[in-house]
Amino acid sequence: QVQLVESGGGVVQPGRSLRLSCAASGFTFRSYAMYWVRQIPGKGLEWVAVISKDGSSTYYEDSVKGRFTISRDNSKSTLWLQMNSLRAEDTAVYYCARFETYYYGSGRTGNGMDVWGQGTTVTVSS
Amino acid sequence: EIVLTQSPGTLSLSPGERATLSCRASQSVSSSFLAWYQQKPGQAPRLLIYGASSRATGIPDRFSGSGSGTDFTLTISRLEAEDFAVYYCHQHGNSPPYPFGGGTKIEIK
Numbered sequence: 006q007v008q009l010v011e012s013g014g015g016v017v018q019p020g021r022s023l024r025l026s027c028a029a030s031g032f033t034f035r036s037y038a039m040y041w042v043r044q045i046p047g048k049g050l051e052w053v054a055v056i057s058k059d060g061s062s063t064y065y066e067d068s069v070k071g072r073f074t075i076s077r078d079n080s081k082s083t084l085w086l087q088m089n090s091l092r093a094e095d096t097a098v099y100y101c102a103r104f105e106t107y108y109y110g111s112g113r114t115g116n117g118m119d120v121w122g123q124g125t126t127v128t129v130s131s
Numbered sequence: 132e133i134v135l136t137q138s139p140g141t142l143s144l145s146p147g148e149r150a151t152l153s154c155r156a157s158q159s160v161s162s163s164f165l166a167w168y169q170q171k172p173g174q175a176p177r178l179l180i181y182g183a184s185s186r187a188t189g190i191p192d193r194f195s196g197s198g199s200g201t202d203f204t205l206t207i208s209r210l211e212a213e214d215f216a217v218y219y220c221h222q223h224g225n226s227p228p229y230p231f232g233g234g235t236k237i238e239i240k
Contacts, residue, residue, distance in 0.1 A: 042176075042231075050168070050176060050219050050231040064227040100175055104223070107181055115182020116223050117166035121175035 007031040007120050009101050014125030017091055027084035027101030027122055035079035038104040040118055041086045043097035054086065091129045098124040133158055135220055137232035143240040150207040152235045154220035159200045164224045167196055167205045171216045180205065215239050
């Protein structure tokens with residue numbers, strides 16, 4: 006069964022750190038780029054970070070750049086999000102998601118996040 | 132940088148009606164990179180459409196996507212009870228950022 010399970014969320018004071026984990030199972034983890042996406046309660050989805058299959062390339066949304074670090078260990082099928090210098094505005098549900106690339110005929114491709122975890126809640130509050 | 136604007140913000144429709152959702156990009160986006168997601172309350176998002184027009188695995192054929200360039204559309208031909216949810220477009224192109232649209236909520240009229 007293809008599955009992503011996040012953990013590590015909780016309540017943390019502003020300025021502190023938190024590390025989220027995403028355990029993958031049921032598929033070849035190293036074959037997929039991975040995303041972290043967050044959602045402030047009652048608001049829309051926001052991409053946070055994405056990492057390539059081998060971990061050599063990482064990209065971040067501007068508001069978390071320099072504070073958050075996405076990483077992975079393909080031997081453990083695990084994705085992480087290290088969050089430092091947390092702010093109240095980082096309060097959200099954080100989802101990890103598998104990023105799939107589809108190949109059609111005639112050289113066309115498509116992509117999308119086809120497997121999502123259930124989310125873990127991060128609350129930044131004093 | 133690319134910004135995705137979804138309209139309308141809320142769509143009030145009855146079961147059986149047709150829903151047409153718009154996603155407009157601030158600059159041209161390859162259709163390969165445009166996806167649509169459905170999210171119900173308390174649940175993670177679900178991939179509906181990738182490559183602007185291809186249905187993901189298990190998605191009913193009442194869902195269809197179209198568009199190119201800066202204008203993309205998600206159409207639900209006949210709304211069923213389980214389709215009342217929030218829908219997001221997203222683009223993952225060759226370079227960041229990789230924004231989501233602000234979402235369209237389909238509510239029961």
